[in-house]
Amino acid sequence: MSEPTISYKNHRFPPQIIARAVWLYFRFPLSLRLVEEMLLERGIVVSYETIRRCGRKFGAAYAKQLRRKKPSRKDIWHLDEVVISIGGRKHWLWRAVDQDGYVLDEIVQARRDTKAAKRLLVRLLKKQGLAPKRIVTDKLRSYGAARRDVMSAVGHRSHKGLNNRAENSHGHFENENE
Known part of the structure; x- marks a missing residue:
């Protein structure tokens, strides 16, 4: 059974920017406003509320993909x-x-x-x-x-x-x- 892919349809920002914002928020102990500032430094104007909504919508799916990382003997x-x-x-x-x-x-x-x-x-x-x-x-x-x-x-x-x-x-x- 294949997993459904994440749909970015009808979103203002490209998938790479959404993924980066959500990753920054969940991967590091950063506030939404700090993530907003970090993206602004890269020329991406996005509000902290948009980051919160994206995190709420896509966060679980990203976490599920990360959990599927296969263990390796090189770990x-x-x-x-x-x-x-x-x-x-x-x-x-x-x-x-x-x-x-x-x-x-x-x-x-x-x-x-x-x-x-x-x-x-x-x-x-x-x-x-x-x-x-x-x-x-x-x-x-x-x-x-x-x-x-x-x-x-x-x-x-x-x-x-x-x-x-x-x-x-x-x-x-x-x-x-x-």
């Missing part, structure tokens, strides 16, 4: 965790990002230990279907212990400065129902 996963507060209690949001900056998976756990890191890696392997070429993490030793147990053949780089892709993915959180 590099960047793993990181950040502390969040839920109901006044400390939890950890564990996140995996690929070399292109796309979030592969995220999981909230009460712990920050080897068992929690192992749970993330097992879940990633099930979801992706195959192991990456290498994983990049910060200096948390739990990643190394979990990797040895779950996927020992995969390379591992543990360096604070190399893990910026995962660190940058911890942008602001938005409610999808808004």
Whole structure:
């Protein structure tokens, strides 16, 4: 069964401009007005309200296309965790990002230990279907212990400065129902 293509019929702007505006808004933690300013710098006059409408109309379809990206044996996963507060209690949001900056998976756990890191890696392997070429993490030793147990053949780089892709993915959180 083939998926219906996105129709840009009766839109003022060409598909490339619509795609760029929606991509900027959803890919980076930018406001609608900042996206409007960025497009204006390129000579494209579009209102933030138009960007909002396009994001609402085309955003889900673009996200669906991005999610269909096939995992590759050449992938590099960047793993990181950040502390969040839920109901006044400390939890950890564990996140995996690929070399292109796309979030592969995220999981909230009460712990920050080897068992929690192992749970993330097992879940990633099930979801992706195959192991990456290498994983990049910060200096948390739990990643190394979990990797040895779950996927020992995969390379591992543990360096604070190399893990910026995962660190940058911890942008602001938005409610999808808004």
